[in-house]
Amino acid sequence: MNLETAAHPEGLRRVAIDPISRVEGHGKVTLLLDEDDHVQQVRLHIVEFRGFEKFIQGRPYWEVPVMVQRLCGICPVSHHLAASKALDQIVGAHKLTPTADKLRRLMHYGQILQSHALHFFHLSSPDLLFGFASDVAKRNIVGVAAAYPEVARQGVLLRKYGQEVIRHTAGKRVHGTGSVPGGVNKNLSLVERDELLKDIYQIIGWSRDAVHIARNLFEQNLEEYNAFGRFRAHTLNLVRADGAMDLYHGGLRAREAGNNGDGKTIFDHVDYNHYWEHIMEEVKPWSYMKFPFLRALGSEQGWYRVGPLTRVTQCDFIPTPFADHERKEFLAFDGGRATGATLAYHWARMIEMLHAAEAIKELLHDADLQGDELVVAEKDRGERQERGIGMIEAPRGTLIHHYRVDENDQVIRANLIVSTTHNNQAMNEAVRQVARQYLDGRKLTEGLLNHIEVAIRAFDPCLSCATHALGKMPLQVELLDAEGQEIDRLVRGTSSAGALAGS
Secondary structure, eight states: OOEEEEEOTTSOEEEEEOSOOSSBSOOEEEEEEOTTOOEEEEEEEOOOOOOHHHHTTTSBGGGHHHHGGGGOSSSHHHHHHHHHHHHHHHTTOOSOOHHHHHHHHHHHHHHHHHHHHIIIIIIIHHHHHHOTTSOTTTSSHHHHHHHOHHHHHHHHHHHHHHHHHHHHHHSSSSSOOOEETTEESOOOOHHHHHHHHHHHHHHHHHHHHHHHHHHHHHHHTHHHHHHTTOOOOEEEEEEOTTSBBOSSSOEEEEEOOOSTTOOOEEEEEEOGGGGGGTEEEEOOTTOSSOEEEETTTHHHHOOEEOSHHHHHHHSSBOSSHHHHHHHHHHHHGGGGGGGGOTTHHHHHHHHHHHHHHHHHHHHHTOGGGGOSOOBOOGGGOOOOOSEEEEEEEETTEEEEEEEEEOTTSBEEEEEEEOHHHHTHHHHHHHHHHHIIIIITTSOOOHHHHHHHHHHHHTTOOBHHHHHOOOOOOOOEEEEEOTTSOEEEEEEOOTTSOSTTTTO
8 A cells, every 4th residue: 555645736635545455456546635634535546548448449359259358367257258248249149059158157157256265365354354454564365374274275275266167168267268259169078077076065165164254254343344335326237037146147137226225126137238228437537447327317326336245135036055045144134234335245245156156066067068069050140240249247247348340350349348347436435435434534544544445345346457457556655744744654665565565
């Protein structure tokens, strides 16, 4: 964490947390404080730009599912599959073969498992296990491994298993090539299936343990966790035709902000091929990340949140038994109050990880994975399309890929709305609430500022995906008074071994 402050022309003091740590990508938070340290404004900024949607243009469409994975090394499978789903439409493959559909789903659940394990155990558990303002020297994964070795071990092995699922279905753990327009390029051999089956029951057991860790943390810190960064928000996610959680495919469901997940339905089971009739995007001058909103409610009132907390609370049921049991327990906990708590994202995330493990087990017992009909045959395809839209529930939330392809097979337009972009305003609201709860009128410390980062990390943001940003991390921390005079300074070296290492 790097703290930068400066005098503001209106007489307010500007404090910047730059960069936000333990998230994928780079961003910063700025606060404007008056002379009495009262918070007047808080914003999450994404300040760098890479323009991924532009350089996809002009490329042959079949390259896109591999190219777009370079947006991120944490969730490449999500982009790989969303792009493939969009290009299925381009080539007229509107219904995949059973083998292709189930292999893609298996790949996706491997991605959900490894990403959720990485975020909970590696990025967020230091805050949750040690406390938000605990000693910064141990508030990291090394500290977790020392104090909770079995928890750290299970986190590592859960992620490793998810990566092995990806390797066997996509060809390699990161930036694979398994999914192609119209299907997949390999099946799952019996040897590969048996290798994955060997450990799946242990993985399910550890996933159940992880749900209980998240629940126990909530129970032990009930009032703080329920109040921390709390706000009301509309919700958006995909659901299956019968209302079940489906992380690979479905129709769009949106609900109004309510109390304890009881908001009224805005729209339901909407075909995402016309998503622009329901979702618009706004640009603001202080961030390269756009601000989506529900068209029917307008830009001021129509912002919403996506991701595990939305999916677990807004689906009608989860179609695997252990995860659905935990969903019911979560919804009933403390009279339903946890369903609106920002920190409940972690609990919901572990329920989804359990669902992914159960879904992997079910798929591994399906003989279609060894089928040889990998791609939709030409005779079974519809007409070639100019436009293709793919939507999927990525680990962080709803992900949209939208392409137009010309008669020369070249991409002429690309629009990507990623999970973190959907959550942009929600993250800003969480940051504002935490700043008012913990920072307003108080002398700033590293521990207090980490509370803001804890709120952002609850959403598991992928800033590289959301902004297509690539940048450097400033490393100097300065605190100035209202007259602009330096009153404190902290410096972290390039080896990250300085005063703020591990924050």
